[in-house]
Amino acid sequence: MNTCAIRALKPNVTQEEAVRAFSGTGVSALYWRMRSGPLRRIADAYVPYFLFRVKYAGAPTRLFAIDAVDGSLDLFEFPRIPVERELLEMEGRNRLKARKVATG
Numbered sequence: 457m458n459t460c461a462i463r464a465l466k467p468n469v470t471q472e473e474a475v476r477a478f479s480g481t482g483v484s485a486l487y488w489r490m491r492s493g494p495l496r497r498i499a500d501a502y503v504p505y506f507l508f509r510v511k512y513a514g515a516p517t518r519l520f521a522i523d524a525v526d527g528s529l530d531l532f533e534f535p536r537i538p539v540e541r542e543l544l545e546m547e548g549r550n551r552l553k554a555r556k557v558a559t560g
Contacts, residue, residue, distance in 0.1 A: 502551035524554035
């Protein structure tokens with residue numbers, strides 16, 4: 457992966473909150489710790505998304521995003537187009553490449 461400038465949404469949790477969420481208690485957390493061992497590291501990762509504005513009869517326009525890598529992540533809905541203060545620009549290598557899309 458090459459280093460280059462990317463624009464991303466600002467995170468809505470801290471790294472400590474993410475570690476706490478993935479190191480939780482309960483049956484499912486116990487299962488994953490037994491299966492994979494304890495959480496050892498955490499890193500930022502950036503996944504490109506395709507954005508779609510969807511309008512259908514009798515409903516308001518909605519803004520959806522699907523991952524541009526292979527479409528396997530959950531569909532995400534934005535309440536509105538993100539504004540500049542919700543974005544950040546950074547240099548980073550931890551980003552996945554989007555697949556090529558045929559146009560025409």
